[in-house]
Amino acid sequence: MIFDLNLDRVRNRPGIKWERHGNDVLSAWVADMDVEVPDFIKEAVIERIEVGGLGYGFYDEPIPVLEAFKSRMDTAFGWSIDTEDVMRVHDVIQGLEWVLHTLTPPGSEIVVQTPVYPPFYSSVEGTGRNWVANPLLENEEGWALDFDHLAEVAARDNVSALLLCHPHNPCGYVMTSADLAQIIEIAELNNLLVISDEIHCDLVYSPHKHVPTASISELAAQRTVTLTAATKTFNMAGLRMAFIHSSSRQYSPQLKEIRPRMIGGINGLGQVATAAGWEKGDAWIAELVEGLDHNRHLLAEMLSEHLPQIRYRPPQATYLSWLDCRDLGLGDNPAEIFMSRGKVALNSGLDFGVEGTGYVRLNFATSPEMLAMIVERMASAV
Ligand SMILES: Cc1ncc(COP(=O)(O)O)c(C=O)c1O
Secondary structure: OOOOOOHHHHHOOOOHHHHOOOOOOEEOOOOOOOOOOOHHHHHHHHHHHHOOOOOOOOOOOOOHHHHHHHHHHHHHHOOOOOHHHEEEEOOHHHHHHHHHHHHOOOOOEEEEOOOOOOHHHHHHHHOOOEEEEOOOEEEOOEEEOOHHHHHHHHOOOOEEEEEEEOOOOOOOOOOOHHHHHHHHHHHHHHOOEEEEEOOOOOOEOOOOOOOOHHHOOHHHHHHEEEEEOOOOOOOOHHHOOEEEEOOOOOOHHHHHOOOHHHHOOOOHHHHHHHHHHHHHOHHHHHHHHHHHHHHHHHHHHHHHHHOOOOEEOOOOEOOEEEEEOHHHOOOOOHHHHHHHHHOEEOEEHHHHOHHHOOEEEEEOOOOHHHHHHHHHHHHHHO
16 A cells, blocks of 8 residues: 555655656655655644644653654664653754764764765764764675774774664665674773664664664663654655654763754654654554565566666665666766666765765665666666
């Protein structure tokens, strides 16, 4: 049902994904899905508007969305949190910039696992810090962290934090508890902050499981600041609502000193929608992940039939695929060729760092029919 889409409606949808390039282009770039927002979210938002509840929201506990967050982290991931340790922000990247600004010294170095979501670079640079790459390794079994290199760079004098994309965008890698334990060990040894962006936490394919970084041990909880949101899961990025969590005795008091006015009052409809999603979304998420799981394998079949030169490893999480197009001979930026010759909008791998040269990122959160059209157009461009 979720993936049974009216493609005309999708292609005429307002918003950056479908409006930016015009509707003769098929859009598989920015991380919005083509699926409809679930009914329980639409109903909650409409109800709030209909009862005239668009005034100021709550500043004091109990704040419904924080209760929903606590309960969802517990039931979904067995992570027990305290609502007092959670701050509301407008989006994850705003949260990231506040965390960098508040908890890391200007000019210090932040380690990122590359290739990675482009704002990780721009936010680090924009807040006056410098990023240091710890490139992911790719072997027969899939992606892996380079712990030897991580241990080496983390020991540099100027490094202040490890920034994790967990699950990883664009590689779709899901770090295991053992990975996280090693990361925390390295952070502890070098007295580093761990910032864990977990916005894709619900979109993980079995047998992989999302383990919140802060949940693995008391040591991890003391080192970690978590950033998350429900906006990716329920396809409502425009509603702008995200969370910063930390129960660290070192970091949490400093985060609480951020002036609420400098964050700004939080969008009431974003909170209503987020709470509804976390309270009522379990069955919908299960159906969504099943459909995405189908698409990630379908993409493999279609690529091997139409574009066998592309190397693709179905991701362990997220609806984003990282396609190695180097054997197609389309140069450093194949996204440009797919756009100009095939009228398909993909993300250029170059935006994700130097490791993305010759790669594109394709968003497969659409109907199987649309996915087939996208692959056919890509093939026609080659
Ligand atoms: C890893 C990651 N973090 C953050 C974001 C953006 O979140 P927000 O819109 O809440 O800033 C995205 C969006 O694709 C993402 O993939």
